[in-house]
Amino acid sequence: MDWDQLDMDPRVIAAIKKANLRSIKEVLNLSGADLQRLTKLSSADVQYLLKAVSGALRKNSVLTALQLFRDENLSTSQRQKLSLGCPVLDGLLRGGIPLTGITEIAGESSAGKTQIGLQLCLSVQYPREHGGLGSGAVYICTEDIFPHKRLQQLIERQSQLRVDVPHDVVQKIKFGNSIFVEHVADIETFHDCIAKRINVLLARGMVRLVIIDSIAALFRCEFTAKDSVRKAKYLQIFGAKLHRLSSMFQAPVVCINQVTDTMDESRSGDRCSPCCTGKSVVPALGITWSNQLLMRLMVSRTGHLVQPAGDAPHRSTLRTMRVVFAPHLPQSSCCYTVNLEGVKGMRMETPT
Incomplete structure (x- = not known):
């Protein structure tokens, strides 16, 4: 010094x-x-x-409560968001995913969690004026093989359908070359990945989005009921590291999580609603992990079929996205479908 x-x-x-x-x-x-x-x-x-x-x-000056209320600080402004690539879903989240903090997308198998993650990988590459961050994404797979074929389908379809983005801008974006895939199978490999490799990609400006699919798979086999204290310690360590990376580089961290059944029947909601599954589930990993999150979204697959817009020959299964908690959002929900074009929200009245 x-x-x-x-x-x-x-x-x-x-x-x-x-x-x-x-x-x-x-x-x-x-x-x-x-x-x-x-x-x-x-x-x-x-x-x-x-x-x-x-x-x-101290590099930054202290913010007053009035400044925070008025959302005046650009580095923490809730106006800075990453678009989901769908105006309906962006409307539900008031612009999209916050740039700082951990956002969780939890849901059962086939609810569309991975589809949302892939769509975010494309959205982040668009310029800021079109909802992106002008950079790439890193996708960390912890259990399944990365869906390269599905990603290529999305790239081809979205490059044709993003009418709000000039064609020359779309052509300049190298979607496939800007998505870095990391495969991790255990706690130690994951720790090394976020502490070293992901840190380098963010520091070099090569990526501005981190997706982990899924966070629960890392803890499924390595911890028993007797290891609850050690498991909680790892969750806190990972949460702190991911928060630090997100805050330092203004990069959203999206963690896909699985769910477990619960006996609480009061959570089942209105079974007559087309956006209600009638099932009662809660995200995995418990309260320790919940405390690491900025925002939690629950996605569900319903038993209802709808005819998608356009020339799609087959009906799509209706799914629902619900805001469980977020500091800047009320609890609310909307329906969406998954088809060749990607994840598309539907404008319809739904219960919260």
């Missing part, structure tokens, strides 16, 4: 150098009494020193 770069009294700087304190971290790790003993400074000088190094360490 070059202490001469700090705007401090030369007398205090000389005392720090004489005490052989080489970094701000060393200074802040010492108590006021220890600093006085090492530097031979007065109590007032030590307080002055601590205030100066703390100000140098």
Whole structure:
């Protein structure tokens, strides 16, 4: 640390150098009494020193409650979102996925979780004015083979159907070359992946989106009921690392999660609604993982079939997306379908 770069009294700087304190971290790790003993400074000088190094360490100014309420800080603004590539689903989420924090998409098999993840991989590559972030995505697979064939279908169809994006812009986007696929099968490999490889991709600006499919698969076999404390520790470690990456690089982290059955019949809702499955399930991994999330979305597959718009020859299964919790959204829901064009929301009245 070059202490001469700090705007401090030369007398205090000389005392720090004489005490052989080489970094701000060393200074802040010492108590006021220890600093006085090492530097031979007065109590007032030590307080002055601590205030100066703390100000140098803090890169961003403190935000007031009024500024947060008005959403004035661009780095944390809820207006900054990643589009899902569908105006109906974007409307449900008031713009899309927040750029900082962990968003969970939980649901049963065949609910459309992976389809949403693939669509986000394409959306992130569009320019900001078209709902993207102008960068690539990294897709971490923990159990299944990455669906390359389905991705190619989406690339071909969406390059034809995104009428809101100029054709020359679409042609410049190399969808397939901007999606990095990582395969991990255990806790240690996953930890190494997010701590090293993903960090490098984000730091180089090659990706701005991290998708994990699925987070629950990592804990399915390695932990028993007796390992609950160790499991909770790993969940907290992973949550902290993912939050740090997301905040540092303004990159959304989307975790796909599985569900488990619950006996709570009150959660089944209105069985007469076309967007209700009548099933009662909860996301896996429990309360420890829930506390790591910024936003939780639940997706479900219903037993209803609808005729999709356009020339599609077959009817599609109706699915529903529900906002369980988010700091900026009310609990609400909407229906959607999955077809060759991707995930498409449907404008219809649904219960919350």
